Amino acid sequence: MSKFKLLKKEECVPNLHKFVVSVPDIARKVEPGQFVLIMVDEKSERIPFTLADWDEKDGTITFFVQEVGLSTTKMAFMEEKDSFYSIVGPLGEPAYVDNFGTVVLGGGCFGLGAIYSVAKKLKDLGNNIITILEAKNESRLYYEDEFRAFSDEVIFVTSDGSKGEKGHIYDVLEEMIVSQGRKIDHIKVIGCNVMMSKVSDVTKSLGNIPTYATVSTIMVDGTGMCGCCRLTYDGKTKFACVDGPEFDAHKINWDELIGIRNTSYIREESLSLQNFSPQCRSLAKILAKMNEEESI
Amino acid sequence: MKTKERMQILRSEMPCQPPEVRGKNFREVPYGYTEEMAIQEAQRCLNCKKPKCVEGCPVRVPIPEFITLIQEGKLFEAAKKIKEKNVLPAVCGRVCPQEVQCEELCIRGKKGEPVAIGHLERFVADYERLSGYISSPVTVKKNSKKIAIVGSGPSGLTTAGDLIKLGYEVTVFEAFHIGGGVLVYGIPEFRLPKSVVEYEIQNLENQGVKFVYDNVVGRIRTIDDLLSHDSFDAVYIGVGAGLPVFMNIPGENLKGVYSSNEYLTRSNLMKAYLFPDYDTPLVLGKNVVVVGGGNVAMDSARTALRLGADNVYIVYRRSREQMPARAEEIHHAEEEGIQFNLLSNPVEILGDEFGRINKVKCQRYKLGEPDKSGRARPIPIEGEYFELETDLIIISIGNNANPLITMTTSDLEVNKWGNIVTDEMGRTSKPFVYAGGDIVTGAATVISAMGAGRRAASAIHEDLFPEKDEEVDFITVPKEKLKIKEIAISPESPRLKIILSNVSDKPLDQVKVTITHVHDFFENALLETTISRWTPEEEHEFSCPRMQENEKEYLLSVKDINGKLFSKIIVVEEENK
Missing domain, CATH: 2.60.40.10 (Immunoglobulins)
Structure with a gap:
């Protein structure tokens, strides 16, 4: 039996997929906030994914993949029963959880799914959970029902206003805190670094509300060995893979992380993506169906 | 052959790819001895009654015995003889610093060149491997004890090789997707072909050692999990140092600054040197600055050269004599055109508006009194600075102890640097847990890690079967x-x-x-x-x-x-x- 078998794959919204993979050892040990490093095939990079969910009994882990570069595109082409070449984890420190009181969880893009396990855990610990889900427009929102099950309140926010509020997570937060005067004890955000840095700016200016962000960095080994994922935190160098990935957002040097470290390979990334010549997935499905019909 | 005749033979020089050719490829630099060269070189050995060379070897390879077998043309027997003491002869023949170990003590070196023990070791190991020899399963009675080995680097492989022969069930846990540790992620192809490492691991697998990849002990299972949940009778920790040291100077997080660990792991393990055939990218520098004077610095510099750099500079605080790299590596690097900026050290890295580095500012140093390590202490010279244009900096100034295991194992004693404390046999403060290699000593050599692995294997055996101890x-x-x-x-x-x-x-x-x-x-x-x-x-x-x-x-x-x-x-x- 091959390791790391893909049991279930579902395209939640266009180009964003939910993966359920069999890795019993990881499912047994993982804590909310931890991640795995994945190699699709033996020539792949090692790419980190925060786990959204897991099932110890079935030995499965669940994560969300947004197609952006070569590896995630390769993953989009995988089919159920295919296997990954390598999955390592659980890595990183678990998210900081406690009974904080009222907690706001903000998720954007792939972070919508990624923040799910933290939501469940915080609910178990007796927190009052407000979930803010952000996307470009209505058609890119997913996992709504799952979040409703563990949230006392779910707020949607879209860039074009097609669903819920119009704007971004930080706009909603500002509105809640300034206009509505609501008391928030703890904020956690997962999503793109730009969104998280802006949330951090807002909550810092509104009286330093404790805000934790799960950073996205480039990684190689995930064990602290290479230092590729380093960031400046409170004036010191930290490694996202072993010291994080969750950090106090107010102490992160966001400009360095967003503007410098994470754009190190823009040229190479687009080159390798161009080098990969996939066909259109929908077209492939249609063709397969046509072939099938012809053979009948 | 008479001693006098032996004394007249000159050392066989190792044939190598010419520098101008090898600087553009990743193939191994030395071609290796021919059989004639090996036998001739072996005849230089005087087969001393009390061989000094063996004392210089951390695993005590029976050097005169195996060289005598080469003299007699018994090459397979020679390989077998080495393997009595050394699980990885093809590796050690290539990467050991022989000039400060066995060869330093060779009597022939007193007057002229020592016997090329390393080259001979490499020759017989290659001879055996290339003949297609495959070791068969160790036909030993299983003793019902299970040993977990954490890390598949040189010390872990040695421990595994020793314990499987004693009848233990041995499982090696490796964090990466392939085995070999520093032998695959650290040492480049042109110095140690990966096929050599694969062969050695295959040999251990044939003998019954189990390898579990993609397993970061400390995360997926702790040392306590291994002992309780997975019911291993003993655990050997050979995880290496694995926490890169940065210089803490301005500009260190700019684009184009790597730790040597990252640079070499991308190139060697992830095969970034074959990008875009392989997916992992690497910044290809035209003017490359490598900081440090060890083997890892040489490996990084020579990798950058092979990836198309026009200029590669080594920046090192001390002088050439204090460089910790193997003499052969420094020599090879120099031949290939690596430029040495000795007695200097970076103080600031400068970048452009896109956050990409373009210059490094260095300070000049002079040598002072010897420090604790016995090497002359480097002293910065006030006001003397120079700049190098650069688009790639590789920091290769060493590693600290990776805390992943020690922080998840409460009763494992560590020193103030985070290295695991052991007795001379590798016993830690925790019963039935042993450790060796760089996680104990700090960064050292492949062979010293192997020596530690061997001592721990015998300690494990002594502790698990004390009743048979006496005879x-x-x-x-x-x-x-x-x-x-x-x-x-x-x-x-x-x-x-x-x-x-x-x-x-x-x-x-x-x-x-x-x-x-x-x-x-x-x-x-x-x-x-x-x-x-x-x-x-x-x-x-x-x-x-x-x-x-x-x-x-x-x-x-x-x-x-x-x-x-x-x-x-x-x-x-x-x-x-």
Whole structure:
């Protein structure tokens, strides 16, 4: 039996997929906030994914993949029963959880799914959970029902206003805190670094509300060995893979992380993506169906 | 051959790819000796009565013995001889710093060049590997104890190789997707071909060692999990140092600044040197600055050169004499055109508006009094700075201890640098947990890690089987027919005695029993006897003289009338304490 078998794959919204993979050892040990490093095939990079969910009994882990570069595109082409070449984890420190009181969880893009396990855990610990889900427009929102099950309140926010509020997570937060005067004890955000840095700016200016962000960095080994994922935190160098990935957002040097470290390979990334010549997935499905019909 | 004749032979120089050619490819630099060269070089060895060279070897390879076998043209036997003490001869022949170990003590080096022990070790190991030799499973009786080894680098592989021969069930846990540790992620292809490492791991797998990849111990399972949940009887930690040291100077997080760990891991393990055929990218610098003077710095510099750099500079605080790299690596780097900026050290890295580096500012140094390590202390010269244009900086100034294991194992004692504290045999503060290699000593060499692995293997064996401690240990694989009743060896007795009993329900006819040295290639029998009819439950006693001092392993083989082997027993006499 091959390791790391893909049991279930579902395209939640266009180009964003939910993966359920069999890795019993990881499912047994993982804590909310931890991640795995994945190699699709033996020539792949090692790419980190925060786990959204897991099932110890079935030995499965669940994560969300947004197609952006070569590896995630390769993953989009995988089919159920295919296997990954390598999955390592659980890595990183678990998210900081406690009974904080009222907690706001903000998720954007792939972070919508990624923040799910933290939501469940915080609910178990007796927190009052407000979930803010952000996307470009209505058609890119997913996992709504799952979040409703563990949230006392779910707020949607879209860039074009097609669903819920119009704007971004930080706009909603500002509105809640300034206009509505609501008391928030703890904020956690997962999503793109730009969104998280802006949330951090807002909550810092509104009286330093404790805000934790799960950073996205480039990684190689995930064990602290290479230092590729380093960031400046409170004036010191930290490694996202072993010291994080969750950090106090107010102490992160966001400009360095967003503007410098994470754009190190823009040229190479687009080159390798161009080098990969996939066909259109929908077209492939249609063709397969046509072939099938012809053979009948 | 007379000593005088031997003394007249000059050292065979290792043939290498010319520098201008190899600087553009990743193929191994030295071609290796031919058989003629190896035999000629071997004839330079004086086969000293008290060989100094062996004392210089952390795993005590029987150097004069294996070189004598090369002189006689017995190359397979020579390989076998090395392997008695060294699980990874093809690796050590390539990466050991022989000039400060065995070869430094070689008597021939007093007046002229020492015997090229490293080149000879490499030659016989390659000879065996390229002949297609594959080691067979170790036919030893399993002793029912399970050992977990954390890390598949040189020390872990050595421990595994030693313990599997003693009958343990050995499982190696590796964080990466392939095995070898620093041998695959750290040392580049042109210095140590990955096929050599694969072969050595394959050999261990053939012998029964299990490898579990993609497993970061400390995360997916802790040391306590291994001992309780996974019910291992002992754990060996050989995870290496694995936490890169940065310089803490401005600009260190700009684009184009790497730790050597990252740079080499991308290139070697993830094969970024083959990008875009492989997906992992690497910044290809035109003007590359490598900070540091060790082997890792040389490897990084020479990798950057092969990836198309126009200028590669080594920036090192001390002078050439203090460089910790192997002499051969410094020599090769220099031949290839790596430029050395000695007695200097970066103080600031400068970048452009896109956050990409473009310059490094360095300060000049001079040498002062020797420090604790015995090397002259580098002292910065006030006001003396220079700048180098650069688009790639690789920081190679060492590693601290990775805390992943120590922070998840509460009762494991560490020193103030985070290194695990052990006794000289590798025992940690936690019962049945052992450690060795860089996680204990800080960054050191492949061979010293292997030496630590070997000592820990013997400590594990002593601790798990204390009752046999005083005299004898044995390993057997009877094929259900014969069973050992008794083995007796004692330092006082000049003879070895083994009593076997027929435990099958049928009589055995024309059984031929021989006892030989395990390492005697010609299988000169110490005892040879035939039992015409061996009835069920009948016992027979076999006895032979004990062997000379350094032969401690006996092979008792039982064959049927057609010469078909149906039982093989290896008896190991403990080394004198």
